[in-house]
């Protein structure tokens with residue numbers, strides 16, 4: 001999967017902006033606060049319809065404007081050209097494929113797959129479980145259309161169940177009957193979601209240790225999925241029933257996907273609790289490289305890799321290891337303030353764009369691999 005062109009209108013610090021990308025390596029250089037991260041973010045937003053940085057879509061609209069628009073031309077493994085666009089305004093967001101509005105986000109999110117590596121990702125493994133669940137929800141949704149569908153159904157149901165726990169009366173038979181109906185649905189969706197999460201983690205673990213060893217030369221790393229859900233419907237339902245008094249006390253649902261967590265295990269220890277900053281960084285990097293492999297295997301097409309300012313995060317040896325792992329097939333966009341961070345032989349293979357205050361002020365096109373259409 002490749003992006004040929006990105007157009008931005010009133011997006012962050014961009015007015016009207018257009019960039020044609022190389023199908024291989026693209027390097028965005030510029031001083032601080034010129035729009036490098038914003039440009040990478042726009043590619044991410046085009047793919048997953050929300051930012052990895054801000055929770056509020058309104059922040060994406062350029063100050064004092066009414067809407068923001070991102071337009072992307074992509075080609076996927078079927079060599080079909082697709083135009084995707086997404087508009088944010090105070091009415092919300094609208095996504096379109098070839099001019100046709102797509103109402104179901106689960107149909108849209110699997111169209112372009114992106115993997116981003118930024119300082120922000122590293123924080124995820126230090127923060128609360130909620131940010132990890134959000135992260136893995138997006139990753140799993142990109143390669144499994146149904147996952148997002150089940151997850152939206154689950155979130156609606158969870159809200160209903162929590163509302164009901166606030167008002168229900170244990171002595172009232174019809175209340176107990178209604179809870180039973182909610183529980184049946186709750187068990188069904190929880191187990192479905194849990195299976196997707198478990199499979200995703202199992203799949204990642206097929207690659208993770210090798211990638212981690214490759215980057216650091218260190219021992220085995222595993223991603224662990226921690227859950228309260230039992231795959232057996234009866235057992236899980238019993239667990240819900242056993243927890244009811246506690247749930248009524250706290251007035252919320254205490255078992256299920258809303259309580260899941262993910263963590264790295266290195267040398268039998270939880271890396272978030274015992275790992276050094278550098279180890280966590282390398283673990284996240286190994287995760288990203290594993291995701292590139294997994295996405296490619298699952299979809300038959302390579303995802304787009306976005307690397308934001310990784311040179312401030314990784315020492316020289318790890319950078320080179322990273323860049324050399326990327327086969328020519330993965331379209332990659334890298335940002336940096338200093339072109340000297342990138343070795344001459346890698347630069348030679350890339351298109352280099354210099355950005356200043358939301359404009360491209362110079363471009364060096366690498367003619368060898370050319371533009372996405374391979375002219």
Ligand SMILES: Nc1ncnc2c1ncn2[C@@H]1O[C@H](COP(=O)(O)OP(=O)(O)OP(=O)(O)O)[C@@H](O)[C@H]1O
Pocket residue numbers: 011012013014030031032033034035036037038039059060061062063309337
């Ligand atoms: N909604 C917005 N409207 C206008 N400008 C915005 C908006 N959101 C962010 N900006 C501006 O975008 C600029 C930051 O851009 P960005 O984060 O892409 O910089 P950068 O080139 O990645 O810098 P660094 O090298 O420091 O990471 C800031 O000047 C910020 O004020």
Ligand SMILES: [Mg+2]
Pocket residue numbers: 036037038309
């Ligand atoms: Mg930046």
